[in-house]
Amino acid sequence: xxxxxxxxxxxxxxxxxxxxxxxxxxxxxxxxxxxxxxxxxxxxxxxxxxxxxxxxxxxxxxxxxxxxxxxxxxxxxxxxxxxxxxxxxxxxxxxxxxxxxxxxxxxxxxxxxxxxxxxxxxxxxxxxxxxxxxxxxxxxxxxxxxxxxxxxxxxxxxxxxxxxxxxxxxxxxxxxxxxxxxxxxxxxxxxxxxxxxxxxxxxxxxxxxxxxxxxxxxxxxxxxxxxxxxxxxxxxxxxxxxxxxxxxxxxxxxxxxxxxxxxxxxxxxxxxxxxxxxxxxxxxxxxxxxxxxxxxxxxxxxxxxxxxxxxxxxxxxxxxxxxxxxxxxxxxxxxxxxxxxxxxxxxxxxxxxxxxxxxxxxxxxxxxxxxxxxxxxxxxxxxxxxxxxxxxxxxxxxxxxxxxxxxxxxxxxxxxxxxxxxxx
Numbered sequence: 001x002x003x004x005x006x007x008x009x010x011x012x013x014x015x016x017x018x019x020x021x022x023x024x025x026x027x028x029x030x031x032x033x034x035x036x037x038x039x040x041x042x043x044x045x046x047x048x049x050x051x052x053x054x055x056x057x058x059x060x061x062x063x064x065x066x067x068x069x070x071x072x073x074x075x076x077x078x079x080x081x082x083x084x085x086x087x088x089x090x091x092x093x094x095x096x097x098x099x100x101x102x103x104x105x106x107x108x109x110x111x112x113x114x115x116x117x118x119x120x121x122x123x124x125x126x127x128x129x130x131x132x133x134x135x136x137x138x139x140x141x142x143x144x145x146x147x148x149x150x151x152x153x154x155x156x157x158x159x160x161x162x163x164x165x166x167x168x169x170x171x172x173x174x175x176x177x178x179x180x181x182x183x184x185x186x187x188x189x190x191x192x193x194x195x196x197x198x199x200x201x202x203x204x205x206x207x208x209x210x211x212x213x214x215x216x217x218x219x220x221x222x223x224x225x226x227x228x229x230x231x232x233x234x235x236x237x238x239x240x241x242x243x244x245x246x247x248x249x250x251x252x253x254x255x256x257x258x259x260x261x262x263x264x265x266x267x268x269x270x271x272x273x274x275x276x277x278x279x280x281x282x283x284x285x286x287x288x289x290x291x292x293x294x295x296x297x298x299x300x301x302x303x304x305x306x307x308x309x310x311x312x313x314x315x316x317x318x319x320x321x322x323x324x325x326x327x328x329x330x331x332x333x334x335x336x337x338x339x340x341x342x343x344x345x346x347x348x349x350x351x352x353x354x355x356x357x358x359x360x361x362x363x364x365x366x367x368x369x370x371x372x373x374x375x376x377x378x379x380x381x382x383x384x385x386x387x388x389x390x391x392x393x394x395x396x397x398x399x400x401x402x403x404x405x406x407x408x409x410x411x412x413x414x415x416x417x418x419x420x421x422x423x424x
Contacts, residue, residue: 001036001389008041008355010345012369017046019351022389027347037391041355044383045369047327048343049108049354050300051334053258054199054237054288056114057123057131058086058094060101061412063292071205071267079293082419083115091119093411098298099127100404104396105299105379106354108387109340111235111258111288113172113199117156121163128392130352132338134172134199137187141180150186157194166388168197170235175201176220177208181227188229197233197338202257203246204238205269221246230255235337237288239278240264240271247274251281256337259329261306263290272314275307275321286334287326299379300330308374323374355384 003019016031066078117135124131139146160169232254335343
């Protein structure tokens with residue numbers, strides 16, 4: 001399979017891009033090679049497709065279901081009740097909807113943590129994008145539950161190779177307040193032995209931090225270092241309540257941090273993400289949307305805008321987190337965090353590319369691409385998406401999208417009906 005993109009704007013210049021297989025083979029002023037697919041880049045800009053560093057993909061089924069509630073009420077009375085009735089078919093439908101939404105908004109990789117691992121993996125396999133997928137590991141400090149979770153994860157790891165190269169198995173211990181010390185240590189050891197990433201929530205709320213201090217006599221990152229959990233394979237999501245000494249610990253162990261600005265603001269976590277301190281310490285920071293129950297979409301362009309504006313507001317400084325920097329959080333920083341050969345449109349990189357429609361009103365008159373993307377654009381500006389050398393969306397059309405939407409609606413309303421019946 002080969003693709004030739006003709007006359008597209010790339011880094012401010014008109015270029016041709018030639019893709020052979022799943023790699024970008026050539027970028028030049030003019031390429032005279034035949035290709036299976038030729039795409040006109042006229043009026044478009046080529047960018048690396050986005051990397052969503054933290055999701056619970058199948059929560060698309062709960063989008064708009066339980067908004068404007070206090071966090072604990074939201075979790076205990078709505079979300080956990082609905083999740084208790086989810087099946088693998090529900091997860092598959094919800095994850096497929098998530099993949100569709102991500103393709104439509106220019107994302108081709110996401111880092112996920114949710115139930116029924118195979119449902120999400122199957123959706124990724126079918127939809128053509130990439131996913132680092134973990135099964136939620138929660139034992140609530142129960143030894144029997146921990147043994148069950150370990151057995152499930154070991155079996156899933158063995159079976160994960162059946163889903164192809166675009167599906168990456170990861171471990172997903174949910175958080176320190178839901179996973180025992182013994183299980184966290186097991187996850188750290190198993191991940192090191194098998195060279196796996198670990199996806200975990202860290203210091204999202206003040207309550208989480210105070211609970212850790214009360215039980216362990218130290219802050220969350222300090223505790224994780226003490227038990228030997230921290231390492232370059234750890235993807236720590238949120239990090240809103242990190243103190244400076246914890247930031248230095250994360251840097252020491254090369255832990256990667258994912259910022260989720262919209263979720264943090266919507267759930268009122270009480271602080272602004274310490275972006276400048278993490279950046280100054282040299283920590284790799286990428287960007288995520290979180291799940292659709294706490295965002296409510298998977299649009300990385302929207303997350304870029306919120307991330308930048310939140311920092312400007314917090315620091316009372318308009319120069320903090322400028323447009324290019326937040327764009328890099330959503331692309332090259334994510335690639336570094338997840339060990340991906342993408343995040344840039346260049347020769348030798350994976351052919352994960354998005355074409356932006358520069359003829360959109362919100363991108364006119366178009367003085368600067370990064371400013372337009374960060375402050376003016378939205379996912380609707382994405383015209384074409386290529387992942388792993390295959391065109392997944394052309395002229396904003398994704399194959400079979402009407403059926404995916406219809407099945408997701410059916411699944412969502414059926415799920416809530418089942419949950420409501422059982423809850424009286």
